[in-house]
Amino acid sequence: MEAKEILKAHVARFASLTDEQFEYFFSFFKRQGFKKGQVIISEGDAVNCEYFVISGCLKSFYVNDNLKMFILQFAMPTWWASDYNALYNDTKATISVDCITDTEVLSLTNDHRERLCAELHEAEHFFRWRTNRGYVAAQKRLLSFMNSNVKCRYEELLRLYPELYNIVPKNLIAAYLGVSRETLSRLYQA
Amino acid sequence: MEAKEILKAHVARFASLTDEQFEYFFSFFKRQGFKKGQVIISEGDAVNCEYFVISGCLKSFYVNDNLKMFILQFAMPTWWASDYNALYNDTKATISVDCITDTEVLSLTNDHRERLCAELHEAEHFFRWRTNRGYVAAQKRLLSFMNSNVKCRYEELLRLYPELYNIVPKNLIAAYLGVSRETLSRLYQA
DNA sequence: GTCCAATAGTGATCCAGGTCACACAACTAC
């Protein structure tokens, strides 16, 4: 499926745009390709864009003072990724984004999104619902952190996103679950 | 300050409504008062409303199978609370909301919010930004869970919301931080 | 006033998961 079609189907889940409106909506996006390992947003950067994944897989992550990495999100096709704190508040990135595999995205600048939202009520409706769902998902993840042990969280992750198992190395899965790779490796020992 | 003024000042942070528009916006809200300990949303309920706090303090929380409670959020004046998963997806509540102190709120039904958003573009803009900020806050909390130990998280909480220290009992603070009350109590021991 | 429930502090013990160290594939790069 073509990038435009993928975005169109995604937008249609939350908003009703006419074909003409969608053409306008789509005109603000820019298609970009990145290689495995390529860094899209690096800590300290100015952040202008958010990214809608067409194919491949991104990760957004934070690295603390001890160089330990924590993964906020894996972004598979039809997911969005950026440092939203930096993007919304026009500050330097504290979250980085890079490519786990070769990845195609549609990028949208902050200014373009706001212009779209201002000009097209239905676009604002779409972005409201996109974030609503992200907010609910973040709360669920927070609860699973407080409530569940590693094994439960790992099994839940694989249940929800089985495709990750084949694409994402175990050390990154561990960084997403917030445990050491050794602990993850030992889960199904003997 | 009157409830209407508090909401008006809050909305003005993210959206520009004329006085007339705000009157219309406000007409969808219903003022309600609750007593300390009173339950507003209980697990298993149908959820119709979200609540904007005027005075007092609410908590939203999840109770697991072992009857252990985890607090998702304290809601102080100008904060919003509900079971957003249930509210947005029209499912039964898994999150409960009750009153830590006597509390006044302005309640808004899901239908009324959607009607407001559909009829008034600027209302949709407001609710988009409100959730954007909630999403960013939820991600920050997730990172502090993965990255920081209890002591750091506790000190960060008190730094950001010092008023909680006097209003909220320690066992509830512990349930927010995701640790036992004993561990919280021992943080500043000898 | 007297009770009872809610809130807090603290000792003793246990365990999930962290840290360090080493082994060994598998995969580039040259």
Add this chain to the structure above:
DNA sequence: GTAGTTGTGTGACCTGGATCACTATTGGAC
């Protein structure tokens, strides 16, 4: 080919926080 880099498993040991048990305090409700 050979060498360096990634990803993965596993043993040994350590530690932060949980759990259980008991003791004060405080503050309504009556």
